[in-house]
Amino acid sequence: MPRVVDHESRKNDIAGALWRLAERDGIAAVSVRNVAKELGHSPSSLRHYFSTQAELMEFALASLLDSARVRLENRVASYARGGDDVAWLSELFKEGLPLDGRRSAEVEVWMALHRHDRDGGVLSQAMGREWRESQQLCRFAVTSLADGAPRADVRDALDDRLELESTLLHTFWDGLTLDASSRPSVFTPSLIDELLTTYLCQLDARVRNRA
Amino acid sequence: MPRVVDHESRKNDIAGALWRLAERDGIAAVSVRNVAKELGHSPSSLRHYFSTQAELMEFALASLLDSARVRLENRVASYARGGDDVAWLSELFKEGLPLDGRRSAEVEVWMALHRHDRDGGVLSQAMGREWRESQQLCRFAVTSLADGAPRADVRDALDDRLELESTLLHTFWDGLTLDASSRPSVFTPSLIDELLTTYLCQLDARVRNRA
């Protein structure tokens, strides 16, 4: 038998090199050749694990969205009833905002992907799933404020009033992500915190104790 | 003297061909050669009016932002005191949303430009100006609801409370633009109208008669 390498971990190495490159030189610099150079290998060796560039991008995108989802889910799992919900939710939503180099790169990719969202391909499906999961997170937040604890059925749409509030929050969150990414000089961490906290307080005032 | 052509109108023709191409084939298809083909001329003739691709893009972007600004300003100029402010403002903000082919192309470009926002170049400055003008529009809306008529000094920041409300509205508007552009199947015109109207009503309830 010949030399055998762990395909899965090798693919992860390649995806890691891709995102390192994207973070340093911008997404426009992501080409098969540049990723190979970043990894220190020849372009042909990449082709042994990803036969086409689209396959590479799909895998790398999936791993990016996965890591972001895991971060968010871990935070959600640590929810404790009875605390300051507005402050806690503020930290939760900040987890998805571009507040350091790594998350800035994530958001840059997220924004770039939005443009390809209409082609119906694998990338489009992944973005659709991302949107639905974010919507569930917003339902989690809205029901937490409304009931004092999150509901378990956030996978399905809520009643009209709370579902609308969830979509409003989601839209606001997307806008905050966009502005924080593209205008960091205006949207400082303290302004981001102020905006997020204010919105959640106003939302809390609208929905609390009316379930 | 040789044949003379109006340079300014020729440049506008070229910019028009560029946006026609971007709307039909996507921004990625915008290259010097493709714009020339769209116009029916040779690539070299473009170079006679724009010596570099960056010059072409800067001019085309400026003309795009100008036309959008004119549309918005015309609407603002037609404001009449005493009507249904929420409904009127809703139509105003919808003017900037991707509700037809042309505005969808505009928003697609607007989103693409956000990624280059950190390079400090001419494009970055144009986007900075765009953000400031949008912020003024949000101050216009907030003061209209608060006072029953827009204030004249929207060029400067308002007091803390209303400035924060303006930035919140701006952020929400940006998010709505993003989502409407990238998820048209979810963000139908009727949902967009519902979200916008709801947000403006909530804003109205917060700021009205408290100036």
Added chain:
DNA sequence: ATTTATTTCGTACAACTGTACTAAAAAGAG
């Protein structure tokens, strides 16, 4: 009609891109 400056075009070059094909290197099994 000739001159002349402006506007267009054709060609060409160097740098990229994704991908295909073939040869070399590497390492476990016999």
Added chain:
DNA sequence: CTCTTTTTAGTACAGTTGTACGAAATAAAT
């Protein structure tokens, strides 16, 4: 050590891109 299969590397091709250069076409002025 030898074989064999996986993994890497090298080379090459066709396509794209921005840009440069020089020659043709054009139309107004004389």
